[in-house]
Amino acid sequence: MADYQIRRCERQLEGGIHPETQKALSTTDSCIFVGDPKRLVFPIHFSGGGPGEALVAVADIVSQGTPIIKCQSGITHVASRAGKVIDIIDHEIAHPAATKSASIIIEPSGLEDQNYLDPLVWPFDADTLRNRAIEAGILGLGGAGFPSFKKWSEGMQTLIINGAECQPYLTTDDTLMRIDTHSMIRGASMLSQSLDIKTIIIGIEDNKPEVLEAIESALKESCSDCFFDVVLLDTKYPSGSERHLVWLTLGIEVPTGSHAVESGVIVHNPGTLAALSRAIDGKPITDRIVTLTGEALAAPQNIVVPIGAPISHLIEATDTNPESLTSITIGGPMMGYSVTNFTAGITKTTNCLLAREVDIPPESPCIRCGACATVCPVRLQPQQMVFALKGGSLDRAIHEGLTDCIECAACNAVCPSHIPLAEWFRLGRFEARDKANDQRLAAKARERFEARNMRLKRISLEKEAKRAVRQAKTADALEKARKARKESA
């Protein structure tokens, strides 16, 4: 039995909102596997892990687990089913960029042809695990898609399993933590032991009693050197935001502009750890749990689907005709984005498809009620930032704290004027990122310009010095000649 404790979180989230959770809609006891789709779509540059490079060519035959994309970060994405590469073309992608991008299209053959990695045998060191995570394509499955191995630096003190799942409608992590508890705990222990982490915190919101039960019984059965600290959080959005969760569970405030790892804390989604556990056994990520929910679906539920399955295939799995929907929101009502083309394939970061009818009231002017500032969990003044951004003053918005905004959209949710505040902040943050990049390039250019000027100056000084020496020599020689002439005369 692993050593553990269950406690209530003593801290309170400042700001935040209590949305109607709507979680009952998609909560089911089990999680069905849907049949394979006719084709699988893998965007080369947008699968998570940065821009990539195709490792296969058209007409190649792939097994389940064959590497097909290698990203700049090293992360490898594999074919989620055995089949044949039928095309590599620009295809719609499930991404807020809403563009087409180069994608590998695979037609599944339905064969049980697997090409997995060799299982790792404990004990292994952190580097072995990092390599495994790279080969198995382990990314943050919570939605951000950050390459997990990059968080595994030495000297970390705590691993937090982020099971808060505070967004309304989503039940992906809830389902995973109920049906795959053992994998999650095993992945967490293995990771902690190889990094020499002693404490694992599991943060869950207190609206998930079944998860708590499952975790408790799994902890009783498992054995691990780590201490498990199960923290029950008040149900409040956004308690699952990384920096808020670190503060709620540990009391550590992650400073502005840095990440939790810089404070010695690794935060992972439960799904990521369960995937890591399977990767240790040799199985790369080929499938994931997706919540299909929303009032417009006939049978909302959680399903296990192969990565790359088209969105329409998932919608059909809920007995709904994709043509009856005009758009679908990927990633939940708060943090998500809409897609209208259902041929795009899901990626590792697709945690939820939400389909519902919403009528969007028109935006009206800000009445300066301050509601947004009251709920902002980062204690920003969203109304000030949005004024600055609408007025085209990025500097001003950054001065107001734009780069600290976590885009939680709590401000959107309460704004009586229906101003899409978080949308502005996302745009602003992207512009700020570009600007910071420009400044970095400018600094480099300045350095090179100055280095060049120094060099040119040095060269001209050297030339001058040489000339002076030459002149002195000539003068010397002349002098000598003159003397010689005098003597002979």
Added chain:
Amino acid sequence: MTDALWTIGAGVAGLSVIALLGGILLQYASKGFSVDGNPLVNSIDALLPQTQCGQCGHPGCKPYAEAIAGGEPINRCPPGGQDTVDRLASLLGVDILPLDADDATTEQDLVAIIIEKDCIGCTKCIQACPVDAIVGAAKLMHTVIVDECTGCDLCVEPCPVDCIDMIPRPKSPDYWMPTRPNIISSDRCGQIGIQHG
């Protein structure tokens, strides 16, 4: 009487020691915390885009920064655009001027590219590049290090075989920018019920 003298003496001595210590401290501080160059020039230079293109009439951004510090108009930097003019105005507390350039030359992020098969290896462009972004040797092909190129376009003119083009700066294939809000792009706009209380 001697008592009074003592008191005065101690006072004078004490104050002298403090003054001496303060003096030494200040001396060290002025060395240790000294700023390289003119701080005003540096803060002006920090706002300039570092393209080093010379369109302002000076041989680079730093020289223009020095000229501005000496009273030159702040609106002569086309690559910086109106944004830079605005920032300079607010830094220096002077009036905002309209940018002194024709629109075509501004707001375009370009880089130079050498058509390598045409290059004769004359090294003229290497000498022209203000940031050493071109590599190559005499009679050998030259090429532009894209990441270092500021797009100043100073290498285009000197090329005797006209094999340098300016193209838009290539972007990472996963680069994207969110669309401007206010068109209906998502249903994030407060479309969830809130439980009050």
